[in-house]
Every structure is written in C-alpha cells, then in structure tokens.
Amino acid sequence: MDSRPKGGPCHVAIIMDGNGRWATQRGRPRLFGHHVGARRVREIVRACPDIGVKYLTIFAFSTENWRRTQSEVAGLMSLFRRYITREAKALLAEGVRVRFIGDRIKLDDKLVRLMDELELLTSENTKVNLTIALNYGGRDEVARAVKRLTREVKAGHIDPEMVNEETLARHLDTCFLPDPDLVIRTSGEARISNFLLWQSAYAEYEFIDTLWPDFSKEIFAEIVGNYARRDRRFGAVTT
Numbered sequence: 001m002d003s004r005p006k007g008g009p010c011h012v013a014i015i016m017d018g019n020g021r022w023a024t025q026r027g028r029p030r031l032f033g034h035h036v037g038a039r040r041v042r043e044i045v046r047a048c049p050d051i052g053v054k055y056l057t058i059f060a061f062s063t064e065n066w067r068r069t070q071s072e073v074a075g076l077m078s079l080f081r082r083y084i085t086r087e088a089k090a091l092l093a094e095g096v097r098v099r100f101i102g103d104r105i106k107l108d109d110k111l112v113r114l115m116d117e118l119e120l121l122t123s124e125n126t127k128v129n130l131t132i133a134l135n136y137g138g139r140d141e142v143a144r145a146v147k148r149l150t151r152e153v154k155a156g157h158i159d160p161e162m163v164n165e166e167t168l169a170r171h172l173d174t175c176f177l178p179d180p181d182l183v184i185r186t187s188g189e190a191r192i193s194n195f196l197l198w199q200s201a202y203a204e205y206e207f208i209d210t211l212w213p214d215f216s217k218e219i220f221a222e223i224v225g226n227y228a229r230r231d232r233r234f235g236a237v238t239t
Contacts, residue, residue: 007228009181011055012048013203015195016041018187018211031075036213038083045096047217048128051224055129055177059195063103063137077111080134084114088121095127101173102136103144131177138197145171174199182227184220186212204230 016037023033041058048056061076068076091098100115107115115134148171152158158167169175179199183192188209192200206223208215 008052008224009204009227010053011057011178011180011182012053012224013057013059013180013183013196013200014044015059015183015185015193016212016215017185017189019213021187022211022213030072031079033213034076034079038079040213040215041083042087042090043217044215044220045091045128045130046094047220051221053128053224055131055180057101057131057133057174057177057180057196059133059136059193061102061134061136062194063135063140064194066106077108081111081114084111084118088118091118091130092122092125095125096130097122097125097128098130098132099176100132100134101141102134103140104135106135129177131174133195136173136195138194141173142168142198145173169198172198179203182206182224184208184223186210186215 019033019037020030021033022036023030045056048054060080065076066073098118100119104112104115145168149158149163149168153160153163174196177199179201180196180203182205183196183200183203184206185192186208188207190207192205196203204227206226208219208223210219
C-alpha cells in the first residue's frame with residue numbers, strides 16, 4: 001500500500017548544504033559539521049518509508065568540491081569510507097538499496113571497492129532506494145553519457161536518426177531511477193549547483209534556510225506534505 005500523502009513525491013533529491021557553516025558557527029572545524037551531517041543522512045533515510053518516499057538521492061560530493069582544501073577533501077574521503085563501513089549492515093537490515101552515481105575515476109581504490117561491495121550487498125533490497133552522488137556533476141554526467149552514446153552509434157548499434165531524449169536518458173548515470181519529483185536544498189542558497197540538470201527538468205524545488213545538520217525528519221515530512229498541494233501541470237493548462 002502506498003503510504004505517501006495523496007500526490008506526494010516518489011523520488012526526492014537533496015542538496016545537503018551547510019555542514020561547514022554549521023560547524024564554524026559553533027567554533028568547530030568544518031569537518032566536524034560533515035560528520036554530524038553524515039549522521040543526519042541516517043535519520044532522513046529511515047524516515048522515507050513513513051512518509052512514502054521510495055527513492056532518495058543525496059548530493060554528497062560534487063566534481064567542483066575538489067577545489068576545497070586538501071585537508072577537507074581528504075577528510076571527506078575518509079568520512080565516506082567510514083560511513084560505508086559503519087552503515088552497511090544497518091542499511092541491509094533496513095531494506096535500503098544503495099547505489100552510487102558520478103565519475104569514480106578520481107576516487108581512491110579502497111573507496112571504490114567499498115562502494116561496489118555496498119551496492120552488491122544491498123542489491124536485493126526494495127524498501128528504500130538510496131542513491132549517493134559522489135564526484136558527481138550534472139554537466140559531466142551528460143558529457144560522459146554522450147561519449148557512451150557516440151561510441152554505440154559509431155559501432156553501428158544505434159541509428160543516429162533514432163537518438164532522442166529517451167536514448168540519451170538510458171546512458172545517464174541515473175538510468176535506473178525515475179526523475180526526481182522534488183529537489184530540496186538546505187542552507188539558504190537558491191541554486192542547483194550542477195545537480196541532476198537533465199533529470200530535474202520538471203522537478204519542484206524547495207530552498208530552505210535550515211543548515212543540513214539541523215534538517216530533521218519533521219522538516220522533511222512537512223516539505224513532502226507541502227509538495228502534494230502544488231499544481232503539477234508539466235506544461236499543460238488546467239481548467
């Protein structure tokens with residue numbers, strides 16, 4: 001039985017922003033905020049079944065985040081490895097299927113191995129589909145998809161005259177996902193930061209001032225509930 005509020009979103013994507021500011025406001029290192037933010041992910045994932053969210057996609061690390069200080073990037077990579085190792089059994093037990101999107105080329109071998117293992121471990125789960133965008137950028141994703149598509153056209157597997165939106169979508173990192181219905185960004189910033197550019201063409205957006213470490217399951221449920229009251233026309237006119 002679908003537990004969503006009538007007309008609620010099936011797929012919610014979140015730009016988790018504000019960890020560093022949250023920590024700085026408290027006189028703590030930025031990395032401390034990222035650790036608190038990782039614990040918040042656990043709460044939000046667990047809240048999904050109760051509010052009817054079947055797919056949750058979170059923006060963990062962008063292709064632009066490599067520009068941060070070397071110490072912060074190293075700390076984040078260590079955090080990702082620790083998160084996967086620590087949460088794997090709980091995710092499996094709670095019926096969460098985990099998949100990653102993004103370019104894995106720049107990630108270290110240990111992290112990639114842990115990602116592969118977690119995807120395999122949870123591959124039979126169906127309760128919640130958690131997708132983690134790691135070294136992900138929307139433009140980079142489209143460029144990589146076009147490369148894959150071009151190779152197939154060149155090999156004669158695809159007729160170039162038959163290439164359309166659906167063909168390209170099948171070559172995106174998110175080919176296994178429905179498009180997001182709702183995109184939430186925390187921390188008061190009102191921009192999409194190269195996140196799911198193709199997929200979010202008709203998504204609803206919610207920009208909130210709350211910093212990610214303070215984003216609670218109650219706030220999440222309220223935003224999901226508000227979504228159901230939006231008029232979704234997809235370019236059509238209602239009478």
